[in-house]
Amino acid sequence: MAKFKRVIGIVTDSIGIGEAPDAAKFHDDGADTLGHIGAFFHGDWALPNWQKLGLGNIRADAPIPGVDPIANPIGYFGKMYEISAGKDSMDGHWEMMGLPVTEPLGFFPHGFPEALIKQIEDFSGRKVIVNLPYSGTEVIAKYGEQQLKTGDLIVYTSGDSVLQIAANKAVIPLPELYKICEYARSITTDQPYKIGRVIARPYVGDSAANFTRTSDRHDYALMPNAPTDLDRLQAAGVPTYGVGKINDIFSGQGLDDGVHTVSNEDGMNQTIKQVKSARQGFIFTNLVDFDAMYGHRRNAQGDGDALMAFDRQLGEMMAAMQADDLLMITSDHGNDPTFRGTDHTREYVPLVVYSKSLPGGASLGIRSPFADMGATILENFGVPDAGVGHSFLAALK
Ligand SMILES: O=P(O)(O)O[C@H]1O[C@H](CO)[C@@H](O)[C@H]1O
Ligand SMILES: [Mn+2]
Ligand SMILES: [Mn+2]
Numbered sequence: 001m002a003k004f005k006r007v008i009g010i011v012t013d014s015i016g017i018g019e020a021p022d023a024a025k026f027h028d029d030g031a032d033t034l035g036h037i038g039a040f041f042h043g044d045w046a047l048p049n050w051q052k053l054g055l056g057n058i059r060a061d062a063p064i065p066g067v068d069p070i071a072n073p074i075g076y077f078g079k080m081y082e083i084s085a086g087k088d089s090m091d092g093h094w095e096m097m098g099l100p101v102t103e104p105l106g107f108f109p110h111g112f113p114e115a116l117i118k119q120i121e122d123f124s125g126r127k128v129i130v131n132l133p134y135s136g137t138e139v140i141a142k143y144g145e146q147q148l149k150t151g152d153l154i155v156y157t158s159g160d161s162v163l164q165i166a167a168n169k170a171v172i173p174l175p176e177l178y179k180i181c182e183y184a185r186s187i188t189t190d191q192p193y194k195i196g197r198v199i200a201r202p203y204v205g206d207s208a209a210n211f212t213r214t215s216d217r218h219d220y221a222l223m224p225n226a227p228t229d230l231d232r233l234q235a236a237g238v239p240t241y242g243v244g245k246i247n248d249i250f251s252g253q254g255l256d257d258g259v260h261t262v263s264n265e266d267g268m269n270q271t272i273k274q275v276k277s278a279r280q281g282f283i284f285t286n287l288v289d290f291d292a293m294y295g296h297r298r299n300a301q302g303d304g305d306a307l308m309a310f311d312r313q314l315g316e317m318m319a320a321m322q323a324d325d326l327l328m329i330t331s332d333h334g335n336d337p338t339f340r341g342t343d344h345t346r347e348y349v350p351l352v353v354y355s356k357s358l359p360g361g362a363s364l365g366i367r368s369p370f371a372d373m374g375a376t377i378l379e380n381f382g383v384p385d386a387g388v389g390h391s392f393l394a395a396l397k
Helices: 033-040 048-053 089-096 114-124 136-150 174-186 229-235 264-275 289-295 300-320 372-380
Strands: 006-012 076-080 128-133 153-157 162-168 197-204 218-221 240-243 257-259 281-287 325-330 349-354 363-367
Touching (some): 006 264, 006 300, 033 300, 048 349, 128 136, 136 153, 136 197, 174 197, 174 218, 229 240, 229 372, 240 264, 289 300, 300 325, 325 372
Parallel strands (some): 006 325, 240 257
Antiparallel strands (some): 076 349, 197 218
């Protein structure tokens, strides 16, 4: 019988806790999302609920300003580093679920090859402009007015394996944008492209001053190339439920059901709603605002405010939890809002684990790969794992 009837896994997307052992390989040495947000606030901010679970105890040697270690955390705490070739959301989430991404995904720092662009132009009947790495808000501010006049497609990428198409809904209706993205997805799945995600980036507005991206963004990810822990749970009859971007990241594979969300607040409300319901099994939640609204925008104030808002909802969630619930909070990569550039940063991710029926107070140490999370969930539900991760279930005592 499962030790915990329900496991709730929350990914605070892009909240790293200091440079990973291989950060230099990614030119990310010195990155520290949580530490630098704390420093930005001069310690004058607070994450009291997360801190109670042990967030500040993860690196007592180099405390996060404003989130000090405490004497008796009620949760278990540690940090993890990933072994995947990249530092994108897919790498992080797939690795959590037992499938590290070892073959690097296609990465096009100078834009996509002409032949691919031509295929997209031929299919859509529209011209492609930009075709360079860009911040998504900057690219529409710069080229959105041109798009309004011409109906051209704004194609851009980033430091991740992504092909993104920005389209003003007034000139390129949403169904058409989705169709073009589905087509782009279908031709970039295999080598020589093997692009992690094609992303539809709709926005509204009639001038650079008011262009605003909308929440009907859609990610078309590669299908997992092997079974993940979600598939293993599902095959064993353990219910699986995704909140937010989870369904997109796994292309729905291994998920029984789920809900898309419009914000972190909505994501937490949806998760709390499930916790208050009779649902059992694994609830997997992604909170993407930290990443999309603040990390990539290099907005430390916004990131910190969003973390404090999350912490308040975390308090609500802890109050709603039952004795046989297990909560895990972690992240998929870093995105230091004080770092150069606008890309993800290769960092450790925090791990805190909590249940009302456990005493807490112990360290889970430095763990790798992220698959330790999935292995623990599988062991809890009595499902054999693939041997990639190492379960820490026995340490929860
Ligand atoms: O700058 P925007 O459009 O937010 O895009 C960012 O979001 C993408 C996927 O989450 C990242 O690869 C980065 O490019
Ligand atoms: Mn992410
Ligand atoms: Mn991102």
